[in-house]
Amino acid sequence: MQRIPRYLQLAAELREEILKGDFAGGRQFPTETVLCRKYDVSRYTIREALRRLEAEGLIQRRRGSGTTVQPAAARGGALHQPLSNVGELLQYAQGSEVVYERQGHGPLPGEVAVQLADPTDGEWTAFRGVRRHAGDAPPIAATDAYFHEMLGDAVEALDLGAGTLFSQIEQLAGVQIGKVTQDIQAIAADPAIAAALEVDEGSPVLRILRCYFDPKGRIFEISVSHHPGDRFAYAMHIDVEA
Incomplete structure (x- = not known):
């Protein structure tokens, strides 16, 4: 089975927290240092995960002022599906449930x-x-x-x-x-x-x-x-x- 890179797994975890409303819109997102310590991953992994969340419009990163959650993302309630590879197709359903x-x-x-x-x-x-x-x-x-x-x-x-x-x-x-x-x-x-x-x-x-x-x-x-x-x-x- 295809192995999912750690940065995609982390992006999915953070995406789920954002869409559940765990982070208020406009407020400061945890720093890279905090995230590295919390998830026990490298700074590269954190940056790749954040880069994907930014491309999806969930967060905004500005040099010198940190990262904030976009207000619309913080409201949650929608299924936000990224796609750049098969690994992300495997991850998008996290945070939701279905029985076939x-x-x-x-x-x-x-x-x-x-x-x-x-x-x-x-x-x-x-x-x-x-x-x-x-x-x-x-x-x-x-x-x-x-x-x-x-x-x-x-x-x-x-x-x-x-x-x-x-x-x-x-x-x-x-x-x-x-x-x-x-x-x-x-x-x-x-x-x-x-x-x-x-x-x-x-x-x-x-x-x-x-x-x-x-x-x-x-x-x-x-x-x-x-x-x-x-x-x-x-x-x-x-x-x-x-």
């Missing part, structure tokens, strides 16, 4: 297959789950996940309450992720999505369609997630090559 339910086994639904240019032949096992920050909090995502029959018995061994499914498949099936593609589209919530997300029918939602490929270019997992417009933030940072 098996929906059946058969061909990929036509409304999903029609959106894909790659072959989707064969049988797929479907799961569905609604993600929340905790308890009675409003839903932040409704996700349908599909696993191809090439994964064999590994699909039956998935822990449906573990929060993420694809992070388990690498180990259970011995499959490696070669690449991940995603398509993001703003749509109006249909009756089923509106009911799952507890929003009005026709409300704006973001649909994120992800395909997970093995190194041979075969799709082994597909996920379709719908997020309420006011409970989701998406951030991406790009390192510019010299």
